[in-house]
Amino acid sequence: MSIGLPNGRNMWIRAFYGFNPEEAGYVGWTMESGQARALRELKDGDLMMIYGASSGNTKKAMRSHILGFVEIEARPIHDHEKASEVSQQAKKANRDGGKWTHGLPIRRAWRALDKMSIGRIAPDTYDKDAGQGIGVWGRALTSAEIETALKIKVTEVNVFGEEPVGDSGLIDTPFRDEFFPSKAFPGSSGERTSTYADGETFLYLAKFDGDGAALLGRTKAFGSKSVALKIGVSNDPALRCDQLNAGIPPAAPGRWRIELQASFIDRKASETAEQIFKDKSGKLESLGGEFFWGNSMDAVLLFSSIPGVSRF
Secondary structure (H helix, E strand, O other), rough: OOOHHHHHOOOOEEEEOOOOOEEEEEEEOOOHHHHHHOOOOOOOOOOOEEEEEOOOOOHHHHEEEEEEEEEEOOOOEEEEHHOOOOHHHHHOOOOOOOOOOOOEEEEEEEEEOOOOOOHHHHHHHHHHHHHHHHHOOEEOHHHHHHHHHHEEEEEEEEOOOOOOOOOOOOOOOOHHHHOOOOOOOOOOOOOOOOOOOOOOOOEEEEEEEEHHHHHHOOOOOOOEEEEEEEEEEOOOHHHHHHHHHOOHHHOOOOHHHHHEEEEOOOOHHHHHHHHHHHHHOOOEEEEEOEEEEEEEHHHHHHHHHEEEEEOO
């Protein structure tokens, strides 16, 4: 059974000297023609699988190995629009200041944890004899290669210029879980820079009030009542909703809205309830992770049936 990317999303390969979206939140080309080609062939939400270039500028252990994945926005920018001062200074120090200046914004990024060679993941698309050309211009993966790539374990990382990764980000998980129902994200532990006390936590159901079909790049079916939905866990659903809407332009008519919420004694209990929703979401179409597409009433009834929620 195919488990390729949903909704016709595409995945390309590109070669980088390294993988540092935390400081450089864009994919760049030295020639404007490279950027123009990408804009013709890629759309918002498409992915790039980044591998280490076979160059002396790349750490030896990274060369020809998968470094990570990025989700792009099909919009032309200049490198300085989405790069930290540290990143820009590093380019100048390496005498690369005039390179990769024509870019596309990165919206999300995942660092690869499995050490896999590009030749193993993309045996048909990658050609070592044409490696430089592929690395510079990029090339689309086949469906079979995408399925293989989705098996790589990843951890989502921050992207410069974007909201920090929230509680729903993947950690040490096959990349495919980003696009299909995944296990509820466990509460974090270990050293923190701020104090966190477990306690009352909410399970919430959010609905996109607007043209959800346009949001997903779909053709709206006549008479369809399907909407975009999100199930999640937060100790402050109102703040989480604001975070979801932070990346939507103020002039846009669509917004996420908390449809329902229910209180649980602690995070573990709310995560268990979240997983029950995912496990029983058969009437809803998974959009990956915590997002779904389907009839709002079906989602409301499912939410209401979860033990501990009926009291809301």
